[in-house]
Amino acid sequence: MNEAARVKFLKIFLSLVFLFFLGKLFELQLYRSLEYKRQAESNSIRTIQHDPIRGLIFDRNGKIIVDNVPSYTVTLVPYEFEMKNLDVVAKLLNVEPQYIMDKISSAPSPFTPVKIRRDAPLRAIAYIEEHKNELRGIDYLIEHKRNYRASGLASHMLGYVKEITSSQLTIYRGLYKPGDQIGQSGLEKSYESIIKGGKGYRFIMVDALGRFVGRYNDGRNDIPPSEGSDLVLTVDIELQSFLEQLFQDKTGSAVVIDPRNGEILAMVSKPNYDLTLLSGYTSKQVWDSLNSDPKKPLLNRAISGLYSPGSTFKMILAITALETGAVDSNWKVYCPGYFVYGNKVFKCHTSQGHGWVNLVRAIEVSCNVYFYNLMLRTNFDDWSRYGALFGFGKRTGIDLPEELDGILPSTEYFNRVYGVNKWTKGYLISLAIGQGEISVTPLQMAGYAMALANSGKYYQPHLVKEIVDKKVGKVQKVSYRVREIPVSQETFDIVRRAMYMVVNGSVGTGRAARVEGVNVAGKTGTAQNPHGKDHAWFIGFAPYENPEIAFAIIVENAGTGGSVAAPIAREIVKKYFELKNQRTEFKLVRWR
The missing domain is CATH 3.90.1310.10 (Penicillin-binding protein 2a (Domain 2))
Structure with missing residues (x-):
């Protein structure tokens, strides 16, 4: 390349470089200026x-x-x-x-x-x-x-x-x-x-x-x-506070519900925890302590605690047998204090037995032998179907997170767990009295008591009554599901009468739940606990004639339902009507 060509090439090259930088300057000035301005502002704003x-x-x-x-x-x-x-x-x-x-x-x-x-x-x-x-x-x-x-x-x-x-x-x-x-x-x-x-x-x-x-x-x-x-x-904070006091030194749960609409009036799970520990700053030591506590204070037992229902579940079997025609209410069984099936002996809760009992008497005295016999006369899938109708084996749909389904056994369940034709009717004997492979939550039991109280209306249990939007001054009433359980009034009358006798009969197992001036109906239960002392159950409603409250109570590792849980039910009923009367009197005074 001669000298003139080199000079010409150099001029072209320098011109291209100049044009490139001129283009970049033009881009910075016109196209990127707004972007850089925003970046500068973001560093100062x-x-x-x-x-x-x-x-x-x-x-x-x-x-x-x-x-x-x-x-x-x-x-x-x-x-x-x-x-x-x-x-x-x-x-x-x-x-x-x-x-x-x-x-x-x-x-x-x-x-x-x-x-x-x-x-x-x-x-x-x-x-x-x-x-x-x-x-x-x-x-x-x-x-x-x-x-x-x-x-x-x-x-x-x-x-x-x-x-x-x-x-x-x-x-x-x-x-x-x-x-x-x-x-x-x-x-x-x-x-x-x-x-x-x-x-x-x-x-x-x-x-x-x-x-x-x-x-x-x-x-x-x-x-x-x-x-x-x-x-x-929906909660009455005074009733809630009273219930918390009743469970002060206990482990367990209690749910009180209005059977006329499914509103939860009180719900307790013990042990609990101090909410101020988790409001604001929580140290790692406090959080670790709550999580590692063997008493599980963070567990909401009302919706996530799973227990065998014990004898409180006997009404499901009674309803199934009556509705399917397996027996009528006059069918009797002789109870010598035990029941033999194959080479196994299943005991009643009293060794001397109950003698001849019909369905109402069997519920009143909580005769296990009667229900062992009744289970073998009743179709198992019918029992599972009626259990599901009363809300077992699935969540209630309460407006709280972490609710559990529980377990309601069925033929399909046993076939899945043990295999087809690899289980026998002997597996069903314990289910007759609410033991074995069945688990429920206290809230499910409260819903069950509610449906028994009002003869078949199952309202979705709930905690929120109204939402108040302050921006527009609007009060929104929250609506919930309700369904009818297809059980005849005659069957409900028989079972409800039996529950009345549990509390008010001369030999009823729930006599400790009696309240002067209020007819209480209920059912005791004692859930076997393989890890220690039995759990005590009591479910019921009051007043018997026109129920205003229904409830489920469980006290862990405490003994029998009649001696431990029924007295708590008595105090709940007394407090409910005490608060109701106080508020009625207050309204009358204000009106005058």
């Missing part, structure tokens, strides 16, 4: 998220059960935070340094404040105020935390609110951010979308050191948070 105030929770009489109180939350901006202060901040907030590091790692942006300690003590806030220049990137804001008016009351039912977990962030992608609060159990979880409210956002300007300069656009772009809706429960 900080978005402060304002969590909404969660809705209040009231009992059926308008008493506040759960509200909110102000609380300090400490925040950290990763870009501005100096790691030399890590140990100082960790000690100040009583958290592990690694905990803060994990929070920093989860930050969506180095310029976005992350919440590193909720419910911070006042001394920590005072220290931050005094050392703002040294603790760059550390700030605090005032939020609201849940305030449980009676911290140890209805803890399983109400539930608690905590910071969202990483797995939940995956499930609720786009709806929540790291550091957000979410209902983790109970009603707080079931009604999260209704009571959480809407987030608000405030935009502020900061300088290169992260110091507040002013409100962006004079606050015109700010979005105020919206309060969550309130819940009005």
Whole structure:
């Protein structure tokens, strides 16, 4: 290549380079300027998220059960935070340094404040105020935390609110951010979308050191948070409190329900836990202690505790036999105190036996021998079908999370577990008296008692009566399912009469449930426990003539239903009518 060609090539090359840089400059000036302006603004404009105030929770009489109180939350901006202060901040907030590091790692942006300690003590806030220049990137804001008016009351039912977990962030992608609060159990979880409210956002300007300069656009772009809706429960908090006291030193559960509509008036699971321990900041030691406690205080026994129903299940067999014509109510069996099937001896609960008994008498005295015989005369699949009609083997649909189905055996169940033709009728003997491979929850038992009380109407058990939307001033009544159980009134009359005799008969096993001036009907049960003392059951309703309450009670490792659970039922009935009469008198005085 001669000299002239080289010069020409060099000129062309330099022209192309010049044109390339000119094009880039043109792109930066015209096309990227807005983007870079936004990026610059994002580094100087900080978005402060304002969590909404969660809705209040009231009992059926308008008493506040759960509200909110102000609380300090400490925040950290990763870009501005100096790691030399890590140990100082960790000690100040009583958290592990690694905990803060994990929070920093989860930050969506180095310029976005992350919440590193909720419910911070006042001394920590005072220290931050005094050392703002040294603790760059550390700030605090005032939020609201849940305030449980009676911290140890209805803890399983109400539930608690905590910071969202990483797995939940995956499930609720786009709806929540790291550091957000979410209902983790109970009603707080079931009604999260209704009571959480809407987030608000405030935009502020900061300088290169992260110091507040002013409100962006004079606050015109700010979005105020919206309060969550309130819940009005079906629960009578005074009856709930009384029930909690009855179970103070016991392990077990009790559910009281209105058989006229399925509204739960009280629901207790013991042992329980103090909700204030899980409101705001919870230390790892406290959380580990609750989770590892062998008494399982976090377990809601009312909906997740599974037990054999014992003799309380005898009415299912009685109804099945009467409805299918296997026997009538006059069919009698002689009870010598035991029953022989093959080479096995099954005992009655009294060794001397009950002599000749018919169906009503057998329920009154809880004669096992009568029901052993009755089970062998009744089609097993019919028994399973009627058990399912009364709500066993499936969830009730209560407005709480973590409800369990329980187990209601059937031919299909035994074939699946043991194989076709590999089980015999001997497996059914124990089922006759509610033992063996059957498990129920206390709530299912309360629903069963409700359906017996009202002669076949099964209302979906529920805890929320109304939802109050404060934004529009609207009160929404919550509707629930109801179904009719196809059982004749004649059969219900026979079984209900037998339950009346259990409490009011001269030899009834539930005589300890008697209440002066109120006719109580019920059934005792003793569930065998392979790990210790038997569990005590009592289910029933009152008044017998026009039931207003139905209930199920179980006390673990306590003995017999007649001696342990029936007296609790008596106190529940007395308290219910005492409260009812007090409120009636109060209304009359106000009216006068």
